Amino acid sequence: MTITVFLLDDHEIVRRGLRDILATEDDIDVIGEAGTVDEGARGIVGMRPDVALVDVVLPDGNGVKVCEALRTYAPDVRTLVLTSFSDDDTLFAAIDAGAAGVVLKRLGGDELIDSVRCVHEGTSVIDPRLTGRMFNRLRADESSDEERLAEPNDREHQLLELVAEGLTNRQIGARLYLSEKTVKNYVSAMLQKLNMRTRNEAAVFATRLAARRQTETTTQRSG
Incomplete structure (x- = not known):
C-alpha cells in the first residue's frame, strides 16, 4: 500500500530535498506541497494525505496551528512535525496540538523515511535527541x-x-x-x-x- 505525503515548508529547497529523499521509496508518494499555513491547511484538508510533514516556522503562522486545524478538519491525517529548534516548548506544543511525531530537521534520510512509516502505522515518533528533555520535564x-x-x-x-x-x-x-x-x-x-x-x-x-x-x-x- 502506498503512503501518500504532503510537504509543508516555506523553503523550496527543503521541500525538494524532502521530496527527493521520499521518492527513493516505492511505497511513498508525495502528492502535494505548500509554503504557507493557508495553502498548506487547504491543501492537506483537500487532498487528505496519509501523512503531512509540517515545518514549525512558516511565514504566515506556525506548524502547531496547522496541527490544531487538522485535528478538527482532517483527523485522519497523521502529522509529523519538522523543526530546527530543540526547545521543550516546541515539542510539547506540537504534541498538545495533536502531532503524531516531532523530529529535528537534521535527521538523516533513512530516519525520515522510518518516521513517515511509523506515524502512518499509528506509532508516535519523538526524535531521540528530544526525548531526554521531554522525560526530564515529565518527571517534574x-x-x-x-x-x-x-x-x-x-x-x-x-x-x-x-x-x-x-x-x-x-x-x-x-x-x-x-x-x-x-x-x-x-x-x-x-x-x-x-x-x-x-x-x-x-x-x-x-x-x-x-x-x-x-x-x-x-x-x-x-x-
Whole structure:
C-alpha cells in the first residue's frame, strides 16, 4: 500500500530535498506541497494525505496551528512535525496540538523515511535527541501524574496500554470486542479524566506509568 505525503515548508529547497529523499521509496508518494499555513491547511484538508510533514516556522503562522486545524478538519491525517529548534516548548506544543511525531530537521534520510512509516502505522515518533528533555520535564510533574489517575479502573489501564501501542479506535475495538464508537467514547472520557487533549499525551503518560511500575516491582523483588 502506498503512503501518500504532503510537504509543508516555506523553503523550496527543503521541500525538494524532502521530496527527493521520499521518492527513493516505492511505497511513498508525495502528492502535494505548500509554503504557507493557508495553502498548506487547504491543501492537506483537500487532498487528505496519509501523512503531512509540517515545518514549525512558516511565514504566515506556525506548524502547531496547522496541527490544531487538522485535528478538527482532517483527523485522519497523521502529522509529523519538522523543526530546527530543540526547545521543550516546541515539542510539547506540537504534541498538545495533536502531532503524531516531532523530529529535528537534521535527521538523516533513512530516519525520515522510518518516521513517515511509523506515524502512518499509528506509532508516535519523538526524535531521540528530544526525548531526554521531554522525560526530564515529565518527571517534574510526577506528583501531578499520581493525582490524575489516583483511582484508575481496569478499563482505563487497558485503554492506556493500547493507546500507547499506537492503536486506532478500530484496532482497540477489535482487541476488546467493542464497537469503534464505544472505544471512541471510552477514550474521550479517559482523556477528560486525565485532563489531556490528545492521545499522544496519554501514550507518553502510559509509558511513564509502565516504567514506574516496573521499577517498583524490581525494587520489591531485590528487597
